[in-house]
Amino acid sequence: MSEKQQTTNNKQQTNGPLVGIVMGSESDLDIMKAAAEILRQFEVEPELTIVSAHRTPERLRDYASKAKERGLKVIIAGAGGAAHLPGMIAAQTILPVIGVPVKSSNSMDGWDSVLSILQMPYGVPVATVALNGAKNAGILAAQILALHDTSIAGKLEAFKEYQDDIVMESVKNVKSFGFRNEFD
Ligand code: RP5
Numbered sequence: 561m562s563e564k565q566q567t568t569n570n571k572q573q574t575n576g577p578l579v580g581i582v583m584g585s586e587s588d589l590d591i592m593k594a595a596a597e598i599l600r601q602f603e604v605e606p607e608l609t610i611v612s613a614h615r616t617p618e619r620l621r622d623y624a625s626k627a628k629e630r631g632l633k634v635i636i637a638g639a640g641g642a643a644h645l646p647g648m649i650a651a652q653t654i655l656p657v658i659g660v661p662v663k664s665s666n667s668m669d670g671w672d673s674v675l676s677i678l679q680m681p682y683g684v685p686v687a688t689v690a691l692n693g694a695k696n697a698g699i700l701a702a703q704i705l706a707l708h709d710t711s712i713a714g715k716l717e718a719f720k721e722y723q724d725d726i727v728m729e730s731v732k733n734v735k736s737f738g739f740r741n742e743f744d
Contacts, residue, residue: 561647562595565731575631577606577633579607579633579698579701580608580623580634581595581596581606581607582608582623582626582635582644583608583610583638583645583662584610584611584612584614584638584639584640584651585640585644586588587640587664588639588662591660591663591694592694593693594698595636595695595697595701596608596698597695598698598699599698599701600637601715602716602719603715604701604712606636611645612645613648614642614643620645620649624648624649624653625652627653628653628655634657634658634704634705635657635658636657636697637657637686638657638659638694638710639661639676639677640656640665640666641666641673642672642677643659643661643662643665643673646660646677647659647677650684650686656701656704657686658697659687659691660677661673661678661693662691663691663694667710670691673691674688687700691738692705699719702714723726736739
């Protein structure tokens with residue numbers, strides 16, 4: 561990446577949010593805040609708000625249609641039950657949308673949210689993470705930004721190494737319990 565491009569990216573980072581996190585209700589916040597928290601670990605400060613597909617359809621249209629011109633690069637959308645928010649945002653923007661199915665109070669068992677977000681028709685993709693998988697949504701958003709930002713890319717590399725270290729620590733622990741392991 562050229563120095564100019566990098567400077568542009570850094571400028572965008574300080575000027576306005578690159579990641580928009582939206583959720584259908586404040587009751588989704590306990591799950592969805594994990595996306596914001598992990599993005600902060602990569603020094604990406606997202607914006608976060610409530611947009612309800614069913615209760616505020618005009619706000620939904622506004623948010624989705626203005627997202628790109630406002631400078632957002634990725635949208636993370638989470639909802640539970642009849643979870644139409646991610647798909648309806650994806651219908652109105654060319655930005656990548658990451659969907660987080662939330663196991664909410666009105667959800668039967670989570671499958672309703674998973675299937676509502678996952679089973680999108682041809683032409684309107686939503687990158688769906690696991691039930692309540694807001695942390696992975698944040699990591700995926702950072703990975704998308706990292707395509708054009710070497711600083712975020714470096715932090716993601718370090719994060720991968722850290723995960724490796726954690727597992728190798730467990731390998732040592734488990735070995736110390738006396739189980740046979742001829743691999744390590
Ligand atoms: C969905 O309904 C929201 O995303 C939330 O997961 C669920 C319940 O919303 P509240 O009734 O708690 O506002 O639209």
